[in-house]
Amino acid sequence: xxxxxxxxxxxxxxxxxxxxxxxxxxxxxxxxxxxxxxxxxxxxxxxxxxxxxxxxxxxxxxxxxxxxxxxxxxxxxxxxxxxxxxxxxxxxxxxxxxxxxxxxxxxxxxxxxxxxxxxxxxxxxxxxxxxxxxxxxxxxxxxxxxxxxxxxxxxxxxxxxxxxxxxxxxxxxxxxxxxxxxxxxxxxxxxxxxxxxxxxxxxxxxxxxxxxxxxxxxxxxxxxxxxxxxxxxxxxxxxxxxxxxxxxxxxxxxxxxxxxxxxxxxxxxxxxxxxxxxxxxxxxxxxxxxxxxxxxxxxxxxxxxxxxxxxxxxxxxxxxxxxxxxxxxxxxxxxxxxxxxxxxxxxxxxxxxxxxxxxxxxxxxxxxxxxxxxxxxxxxxxxxxxxxxxxxxxxxxxxxxxxxxxxxxxxxx
Amino acid sequence: xxxxxxxxxxxxxxxxxxxxxxxxxxxxxxxxxxxxxxxxxxxxxxxxxxxxxxxxxxxxxxxxxxxxxxxxxxxxxxxxxxxxxxxxxxxxxxxxxxxxxxxxxxxxxxxxxxxxxxxxxxxxxxxxxxxx
Numbered sequence: 001x002x003x004x005x006x007x008x009x010x011x012x013x014x015x016x017x018x019x020x021x022x023x024x025x026x027x028x029x030x031x032x033x034x035x036x037x038x039x040x041x042x043x044x045x046x047x048x049x050x051x052x053x054x055x056x057x058x059x060x061x062x063x064x065x066x067x068x069x070x071x072x073x074x075x076x077x078x079x080x081x082x083x084x085x086x087x088x089x090x091x092x093x094x095x096x097x098x099x100x101x102x103x104x105x106x107x108x109x110x111x112x113x114x115x116x117x118x119x120x121x122x123x124x125x126x127x128x129x130x131x132x133x134x135x136x137x138x139x140x141x142x143x144x145x146x147x148x149x150x151x152x153x154x155x156x157x158x159x160x161x162x163x164x165x166x167x168x169x170x171x172x173x174x175x176x177x178x179x180x181x182x183x184x185x186x187x188x189x190x191x192x193x194x195x196x197x198x199x200x201x202x203x204x205x206x207x208x209x210x211x212x213x214x215x216x217x218x219x220x221x222x223x224x225x226x227x228x229x230x231x232x233x234x235x236x237x238x239x240x241x242x243x244x245x246x247x248x249x250x251x252x253x254x255x256x257x258x259x260x261x262x263x264x265x266x267x268x269x270x271x272x273x274x275x276x277x278x279x280x281x282x283x284x285x286x287x288x289x290x291x292x293x294x295x296x297x298x299x300x301x302x303x304x305x306x307x308x309x310x311x312x313x314x315x316x317x318x319x320x321x322x323x324x325x326x327x328x329x330x331x332x333x334x335x336x337x338x339x340x341x342x343x344x345x346x347x348x349x350x351x352x353x354x355x356x357x358x359x360x361x362x363x364x365x366x367x368x369x370x371x372x373x374x375x376x377x378x379x380x381x382x383x384x385x386x387x388x389x390x391x392x393x394x395x396x397x398x399x400x401x402x403x404x405x406x407x408x409x410x411x412x413x
Numbered sequence: 414x415x416x417x418x419x420x421x422x423x424x425x426x427x428x429x430x431x432x433x434x435x436x437x438x439x440x441x442x443x444x445x446x447x448x449x450x451x452x453x454x455x456x457x458x459x460x461x462x463x464x465x466x467x468x469x470x471x472x473x474x475x476x477x478x479x480x481x482x483x484x485x486x487x488x489x490x491x492x493x494x495x496x497x498x499x500x501x502x503x504x505x506x507x508x509x510x511x512x513x514x515x516x517x518x519x520x521x522x523x524x525x526x527x528x529x530x531x532x533x534x535x536x537x538x539x540x541x542x543x544x545x
Contacts, residue, residue: 003532008542017544025468031544038543046491047498063502070482070538071474084465091457099425109458119453141460145522153460160458190545237460273426360458389491 005285006069011056016148016188016245023149028078030069034062046145104164107234107250110256115164126159127170130176130412134159138179141238143188143246151181156318157320161236166377167231175413176226177287183404185234186241186256187229187291192249194294196260196401197230198386200275201285203409204334209263213390216260216295216332216397227258255294260401262388268335270342271349271386278406285409290384292327292401300393310394312340317356319398320383327400328382334389337396353383473515478509485528488520492543499540517541 009017011033021029034050037266041049055062093100100117104110116122117233127134136158140259142150158179162172178185178197187193199209218224234240241247241256266273275286298304303318316331323329333341346352382405474480482503484496493514500512513536519525532539 002471003472003538005539005541007544008540009544012545023463023465025466026470027467028470035545038495038545039489043494043498046495047501050495051498051502061505066499066540067477067507069473070540071477073473074470080468081467081469084467086462086464088457088459088461092454093457094452094454096452098450100453100455104458117453118458119455121454123456136539148460151460152464156456157458157460157509160456164458218521232458236458239460239462348514369430 004070006066007031010038011034011246012036015338016248019245020148022084023143027084028075031059032062032066032069032111034404036376040410043293049268056098060179068362103245108242110164111231111235115232118160118163123159124136126162126167126169126172127156129172130155131233132412138176139182139237140235141182141184141240143186143238144184144193147254148188149239150359151237153233157237158233161232162225162229165223165225165232166221167229168207168221171226173285173409173412174203174207174226174287175233177409178226178230178289179233179237179385180412181289181405181407183289183291183400184238184240185231185259186247188240188246188248190248190250192251192253192256192293194253194401195230195254196255196257196262196290196292196294197227198274198288198290198403199263199286200273200280200288201267201409202283204263204266206285211263211265211267211388213389213392215265215388216262218258223261223263231256231258233337235371237343249295253294260290262293262332262386264333267386268391269333269386270335270339271348273383274386274403275406277349280405280406280408286406287409288406290330290401290406291404292330293399294334295330295397297395298398301398310340312337312394313344313346313352313355316341316352316398322355323398324400327402328384330384330386330399330401332389332397332399333385333387334394334396335387335391336394338385338387340394349385353385356383365386376384423504424461455537474538477503477507479511481511481513481535481537483539484514485532485539485541486514486516487543488517489543489545493544496540 008372009031014033017031022026033055035056038046050062053062054060055065093103095103097117101114104115132155134154136155138153138155138158140150142148155176158176162175167175185195204211207220207222211347239246264273273282274288276282280286296321297308301319301322304315319330341352345356382402424510484500486492486496496514500514503512515523515528517528
């Protein structure tokens, strides 16, 4: 628009604002900072907090600074043109293992847990698990919005991070498939989004993914290290997960460490696998990434009252009706609950979800998805059903997670 | 006799080796020495950031008097209230400036091309928000 402009930004985002300004080619962008939050404040509160307040960084009056940013001539520094060239730094680092672990931690290459140091030998071994060339661009990723830069990463970058996560080479095609989506596992949003993935097909048994007791827990090597590799690739390949710039979750989300990697229990499920319902062949190895809030025990809802007789379809529907539409509803059933639902007359997931989403007493269409904070329309109202876990009791989980594009894993062998 | 000499020799050799081994762990000052770690070379795990082409910033205004300033709401909750009180301040402190409130259809991540064109044509400056 070629007119002087000043963006307004909460000062907690100053570091992020500065990085975004650089990435957009205007390192001198004049941003006006003030104390937040703004949401839910009355006009009087906003006047006192912002209009009559100081910029917490400079300690100077907000409105005076705002006027100056519109009227003070540009400095020589602000008028500079050209290109800022950047690279990833040296290709290798040399030191003792102890020194390197410390350096990786300080450079924020890690999730703050020790990593397997990625030597050339280990990375080569990982790369043998795919036919793709090491320098092939695997994907581009940003922290989830224009609030961060979009970085590029190769198959070799993914292998380095897979080694660091402790993954075995046989898991690498799954990690590549996830990386190929460009979807970050660590979203910048101040909401505190998390990511997960559902894995279907023969690869589950081939690499020992756990889909029985404890399936969604962290105590299975394949599930855990695949999740960790995706998260480390997001941190290093996609410049995500940096508190203050590319990780701004107000509270944060504990599921951002390794996400939720769910292998479906296709053997004990009475329903078609998620991948088949999405158009893939039975047995085909498929990974479907998810984004959302996460899941927790259905017992958290009053609708799930324990008793001698349980109407699980009704409970699921009652919980669905209390869910926010932003990420829809993800129902993670154990095989016994899935069978209860089937025995209640819903022999396909489609029949079940259609009934769940139909309002009581009528065939009116579900309410349209409301606009989320910020005005971005969120496709909502969807229900995803996944079956995993053991058959040792009638427990299950539910939450808000929305599936994204499913990817064939075999393409990455 | 030969056997006795051999046994004594072996015992002495064993004692010597044992002392040598102990010498590896205990320094002259009697402190334990840290095991020497070999240096290794590892690979950089980072992806590649994009190059940045610097863009020209617009020249600033020499005065606000007689100028039109657009307050552009990109959609975050509460921005309308904030911009309302900010515009009140401008009206009180810069009565010769003209402030106008606009809502961007592009939200926080998109560009409202029509509004951007309007700013280029009708506004002298813009204040955009809210980065929350």
